[in-house]
Amino acid sequence: MTTRTLISDLAASTDGPVQVSGWVETVRDQKKVQFVVLRDESGAVQLVNPRTFGEDSTEVASDVSTTISSLSQGSFLSVQGELKHDERVKLGGVEIKLAFIEVASLAIPETPIADDSGIDKRMDWRFLDLRVPKNALIFKIQTTLLHALRTYWVEHDFIEIMTPKLMASASESKAELFRVEYFEGSAFLSQSPQFFKQMAQSAGFGKIFEVGPAFRADPSFTSRHATEFTSVDTEISWIDSHEDVMKLHEELLQAAFQAVADKHGAAIKELFDIDLVVPTVPFPRIPLAEAKEIVASRGYEVPRADDDMDPEGERQISAYVKETYDHDFVFLTDYASSIRPFYHKRHDDDASLTNSYDLIFNGTEISTGAQREHRVEVLEEQARSKGLEPEELSGYLDFFRYGVPAHGGFGMGLARVLMLMLHLPNLRETTYLFRGPTRLEP
Structure with missing residues (x-):
């Protein structure tokens, strides 16, 4: 069984089989290749899955391709694949060519908060x-x-x-x-x-x-x-x-x-x-x-x-x-x-x-x-x-x-x-779960 590697440790790892786990930050489901940015508590890495086509240029269905197409932002995954160092990759100089995906939990596609959400909305979620x-x-x-x-x-x-x-x-x-x-x-x-x-x-x-x-x-x-x-x-x-x-x-x-x-x-x-x-x-x-x-x-x-x-x-x-x-x-x-x-x-x-x-x-x-x-x-x-x-x-x-x-x-x-x-405007930002006169949740 492959041991989970933290994403922050990938840059110092040798090319070869690797397993990482985290949540989906973005998915790019393109015609010839699929990309997933996976993030864990230590950083983010790009996952790559080239689509396979038959002689008649028809895509050959695979479990990995099908799973990627179903992913939503925030879903938690464990993946196995081949780690490859490549300086052209902007995200950490490494990427993983996927061989296997296990979905731990799918997230609801609609995200309730955005980058511009106010602090009260952010505290709700x-x-x-x-x-x-x-x-x-x-x-x-x-x-x-x-x-x-x-x-x-x-x-x-x-x-x-x-x-x-x-x-x-x-x-x-x-x-x-x-x-x-x-x-x-x-x-x-x-x-x-x-x-x-x-x-x-x-x-x-x-x-x-x-x-x-x-x-x-x-x-x-x-x-x-x-x-x-x-x-x-x-x-x-x-x-x-x-x-x-x-x-x-x-x-x-x-x-x-x-x-x-x-x-x-x-x-x-x-x-x-x-x-x-x-x-x-x-x-x-x-x-x-x-x-x-x-x-x-x-x-x-x-x-x-x-x-x-x-x-x-x-x-x-x-x-x-x-x-x-x-x-x-x-x-x-x-x-x-x-x-x-x-x-x-x-x-x-x-x-x-x-x-x-x-x-x-x-x-x-x-x-x-x-x-x-x-x-x-x-x-x-x-x-x-x-x-x-x-x-x-x-x-x-x-x-x-x-x-x-x-x-x-x-x-x-x-x-x-x-x-x-950290020059932040509100201590709600630096409190794990804030409690105030009108807030008892989450």
Whole structure:
């Protein structure tokens, strides 16, 4: 039995018998010869079947010819034939002269999406949309990026944890919670693994990471929000400030981008027309108050009633950083305590500010990180200042009553990173199956 060969390996294979499997991209059923472009997860190859004619110039029927004539775009096949290298063949410099075709599954001839279909239509037929090489590449990049992050974590002695996604109470705030039935009562879908990441510090794990789902009941229809998303989280003990967290964060991203550039740089250039830049470290760091002054000097006043930076402000400060430092990333630091969670550590000399940051990439926030407050009496006081009663947080505060070192960490949206890396307009493109306020299928 001939072993299946990936199409990407054909160029390095010797001429002779070969078997490949994939789906039909195009069929040219011509009078004297039939051509099929077959694609698999690694590439595409041209299949050739010369028609056979008798002495009276009448075509001699063959199973291969008949099968090819019945094929529709998207049908899945396994074929056997003779591999031949030929530089004249534009598609990879090889072709296969067919000897046998086995149809695994015929596709309906009418394709429900086209090259110009809108994103909602494409999401309706996502499994077909993902057959497009450009779209499939996104998830190969995602795999490489996550592998690089895990490699960094493992090589630096981090422990991987898997935190529960069913919660008895809110993990961060009572807003944006999905409530679900849970036997005789109810539970909530986890907004974040925040509390459990911190519990690991009390457990003495020291350095942890998790890649897993998070849920936000946010009725937003922007290009950068989803109700279910993949969160990349890490937490480390024995830090001096949020600077230690930022250093970890930038090293992780540099390693991830390097791995993606090494493995997929050429394909990204070909399919997205992007020269992927591996960021240098350290990333620029700008206190938020200074960033607002810079943005104002560029003629834009942040129109917010609170102390945060709005999306246009993020774009403006990114443009400034690109012009000034030629860098695609910037840490905005020292956010006001008024807009940060109660568990962010406040400045020792100015309680109105926190040891926290947002990481901005290509004009959009991809992550929030901070040093956490580890002194239980201070945590209780900060919770009260946010209108929370410590009694409601007893399960969380117990971590600190039995000792926790100074620690900090971040959470980062995976789909946003990929969206901005590839200059795509919507994170639906970089989410395998998107979930939003009006989408629960497929």
